[in-house]
Amino acid sequence: MTTFIIRRVVWTIPVILLVILMTFLMMKQIKGNPFRHTERNVPASIQRNLERKFHLDRPWYVQYAYYVKGVFTLDLGPSMSQRSRTVNDIVRDGFPRSLKLGLLAYLWAIVFGVPAGILAALRPNSIFDYFAMLFSSIGFALPSFFVATLLIYYVSVRAGLVPTSGWPASFWSFDSRVILPSFALGLFPMAYFARLVRGAMLETMQQDYVRTAKAKGLRYRRVIGLHVLRNSLIPAVTATAPLLGLIITGTFVIEFIFSIPGIGRYFINSVSNRDYSVVLGITVLTSIIIVIANLFVDIMYGVLDPRTREAR
Amino acid sequence: MAVDRREAALPTAPPAVGAGAAVEEGTAGAPVAQTSLWRDAWHRYLRNKAAVAAAAVFILMVLYCLIIPGFWKIPGIWTSLKDYDPNEVDFSQSYVGFSLDHPLSTDKFGRDLFARTAVGGQISIAIGFAATFFILVIGVVYGSISGFLGGKVDNAMMRFLDALYGLPYLPFAIITLAIIGSQNFLAMTIALTIASWFTAARIVRGQVITLKENDYVRAAKAVGARWYRILARHLLPNTLGVLIIAIFLELPGVVLGEAFLSFIGLGINPPTASWGSMAQDGREAYRLHPEVLFIPCLAIATLVMCANFIADGMRDALDPRTRETG
Numbered sequence: 001m002t003t004f005i006i007r008r009v010v011w012t013i014p015v016i017l018l019v020i021l022m023t024f025l026m027m028k029q030i031k032g033n034p035f036r037h038t039e040r041n042v043p044a045s046i047q048r049n050l051e052r053k054f055h056l057d058r059p060w061y062v063q064y065a066y067y068v069k070g071v072f073t074l075d076l077g078p079s080m081s082q083r084s085r086t087v088n089d090i091v092r093d094g095f096p097r098s099l100k101l102g103l104l105a106y107l108w109a110i111v112f113g114v115p116a117g118i119l120a121a122l123r124p125n126s127i128f129d130y131f132a133m134l135f136s137s138i139g140f141a142l143p144s145f146f147v148a149t150l151l152i153y154y155v156s157v158r159a160g161l162v163p164t165s166g167w168p169a170s171f172w173s174f175d176s177r178v179i180l181p182s183f184a185l186g187l188f189p190m191a192y193f194a195r196l197v198r199g200a201m202l203e204t205m206q207q208d209y210v211r212t213a214k215a216k217g218l219r220y221r222r223v224i225g226l227h228v229l230r231n232s233l234i235p236a237v238t239a240t241a242p243l244l245g246l247i248i249t250g251t252f253v254i255e256f257i258f259s260i261p262g263i264g265r266y267f268i269n270s271v272s273n274r275d276y277s278v279v280l281g282i283t284v285l286t287s288i289i290i291v292i293a294n295l296f297v298d299i300m301y302g303v304l305d306p307r308t309r310e311a312r
Numbered sequence: 313m314a315v316d317r318r319e320a321a322l323p324t325a326p327p328a329v330g331a332g333a334a335v336e337e338g339t340a341g342a343p344v345a346q347t348s349l350w351r352d353a354w355h356r357y358l359r360n361k362a363a364v365a366a367a368a369v370f371i372l373m374v375l376y377c378l379i380i381p382g383f384w385k386i387p388g389i390w391t392s393l394k395d396y397d398p399n400e401v402d403f404s405q406s407y408v409g410f411s412l413d414h415p416l417s418t419d420k421f422g423r424d425l426f427a428r429t430a431v432g433g434q435i436s437i438a439i440g441f442a443a444t445f446f447i448l449v450i451g452v453v454y455g456s457i458s459g460f461l462g463g464k465v466d467n468a469m470m471r472f473l474d475a476l477y478g479l480p481y482l483p484f485a486i487i488t489l490a491i492i493g494s495q496n497f498l499a500m501t502i503a504l505t506i507a508s509w510f511t512a513a514r515i516v517r518g519q520v521i522t523l524k525e526n527d528y529v530r531a532a533k534a535v536g537a538r539w540y541r542i543l544a545r546h547l548l549p550n551t552l553g554v555l556i557i558a559i560f561l562e563l564p565g566v567v568l569g570e571a572f573l574s575f576i577g578l579g580i581n582p583p584t585a586s587w588g589s590m591a592q593d594g595r596e597a598y599r600l601h602p603e604v605l606f607i608p609c610l611a612i613a614t615l616v617m618c619a620n621f622i623a624d625g626m627r628d629a630l631d632p633r634t635r636e637t638g
Contacts, residue, residue, distance in 0.1 A: 014475075015471075015474060015475045018472070018475040019475050019476075022475070022476065023487070026484075026487050026488070026491060027487065029491040030487070030490045030491050030493075137617055137620060137621070138613075138617070140564075140616070140617070140620055141564070141613045141614075141616040141617035141620060142609075142613045143568055143571050143572070143575075143591075143609060143612055143613065143616075145571070145572070145575050145591065145609075146591070146605075146606075146609035146610075146612070146613065149595065149598055149602075149605055149609075150606075153598060153599065153602050157599050245480050245481060248480045248482075249480060249481055249482040249572070252482055252483075252572075252576065253572055253575065253576060256575075256576050257595075267483065267486075268486075268576055268577075268578065271486055271487075271490055271578065279483075279487065279490075282483070283480070283483045283484075283487065286480045286483065287480065290477075290480060291475075294474075294477070
């Protein structure tokens with residue numbers, strides 16, 4: 001088990017390097033230079049100095065090396081269009097807000113999606129099952145920006161229950177403004193978890209060991225709790241990592257609609273400002289988060305299901 | 313193995329094609345007789361009412377998008393004799409509400425939304441199918457090379473894929489768009505393809521690896537079939553079922569991706585109509601005129617939901633073993 005974990009952890013380092021390289025090379029392909037797009041006429045000497053400051057006059061692999069060094073020392077470099085701020089400042093500003101939004105969305109999914117899936121599987125083809133799955137299909141298909149605007153329109157504008165936009169200032173403060181964005185973002189994972197858990201439970205209930213447990217006279221609750229639930233929640237754990245990518249994608253749009261100053265909003269603004277270092281920094285950061293989440297899920301999977309350890 | 317919903321929705325076992333084809337394939341050169349299997353699947357699909365309804369709605373939507381813009385200019389379909397051009401601006405007609413003249417109302421510029429939704433749908437659906445096509449082409453090439461060669465090559469190719477898997481899809485698509493430097497149909501197709509081909513490659517690889525171990529492949533090898541013959545004759549045709557399902561698994565993601573990008577202003581830009589750009593248009597005034605936003609969103613949602621149901625129905629039809637647990 002320890003070797004498995006060590007091997008898996010060591011392996012993430014080249015993966016992270018490759019991810020940074022890919023993103024870095026892609027950023028290099030974008031035409032246009034942030035310093036050549038100002039209205040002011042920048043003298044050639046200043047232009048050169050700026051390029052030297054950001055190592056833009058060096059070959060790409062030297063720039064890459066500088067960048068990797070920066071990432072591993074937790075320094076994502078200066079912002080190219082907001083001269084007084086660094087990418088670290090922007091991440092420190094925006095990331096906690098996005099993280100909170102994402103975590104609350106997960107909370108919706110776990111609190112409502114998982115029980116819905118369990119209940120639906122316990123009574124397959126019942127009315128509840130039917131509605132849960134209908135709801136899940138709808139949650140799958142509705143674009144999150146549509147859910148978000150629907151909620152704003154009916155809950156905020158028409159009913160006036162909660163403010164239309166904004167976000168609490170500190171990470172630990174909560175008010176009514178967090179409800180709509182997190183629900184809009186959480187609807188997809190909720191639908192996903194409900195479906196996933198239902199499918200896994202139905203499959204587990206057909207296994208031989210469940211029949212054995214029933215046959216030896218174990219009570220229904222114990223069969224479900226001990227044998228079925230434990231085994232069918234594994235897919236829900238594994239699904240966390242790929243869902244993370246979707247949640248990150250979702251935060252971009254949700255932050256845009258609810259005017260939440262998270263990293264997604266900064267990212268979108270930076271793309272139009274050609275602020276390379278912010279775009280690169282945020283992409284690398286989210287990629288690293290996903291890589292680490294994958295690592296965590298693989299290890300969890302190894303712990304929960306010993307059969308998978310040998311295979312990798 | 314990390315699973316996303318496209319992978320999770322697929323059968324883990326090879327579809328029944330392998331077993332069906334193996335019986336008929338005594339000699340390596342005989343034509344692959346698959347009609348019975350496909351007819352079988354077709355019958356199973358028809359029994360699934362939700363999937364049939366979804367397919368019907370899907371076809372109707374595609375027909376609506378293809379036909380309405382052409383016929384809409386022919387006077388007399390609705391009560392009016394006026395031609396409605398989806399891009400014609402007429403401020404006297406702005407936000408007129410639902411009427412027989414404008415069955416889906418008009419937007420701020422007085423453009424008819426019934427016609428505009430159809431034209432926008434053409435772009436959205438076309439991007440959807442084009443990107444899905446390229447995703448599957450790349451997936452088949454990458455996945456079959458990786459799965460077929462196996463060993464170190466496979467390992468390296470899959471590790472590369474793992475690394476790419478780490479890149480969150482929206483930033484990746486946005487950066488690709490920035491590289492291309494324009495936001496038209498082609499650019500969107502390329503960006504969405506580049507951002508989401510990984511799953512298809514994994515699916516094909518998994519399928520090829522499972523099929524490779526089948527007896528009929530060994531038999532073909534034993535009688536001296538070359539690698540390309542095995543690949544083209546025995547492996548790829550048997551991934552066809554999975555690929556057809558994959559079309560409808562990939563399509564929703566791409567359509568939603570287009571809508572996302574256009575909605576935040578980094579995709580198709582107004583006045584060009586796509587469902588995403590229409591939603592972006594509608595966002596300005598949705599507090600007073602929500603229908604302008606809701607119509608394109610409902611179109612997207614309907615299409616995506618239909619595609620999901622079709623994929624489910626096809627999976628059940630092609631692999632009856634998963635039917636009970638799905």
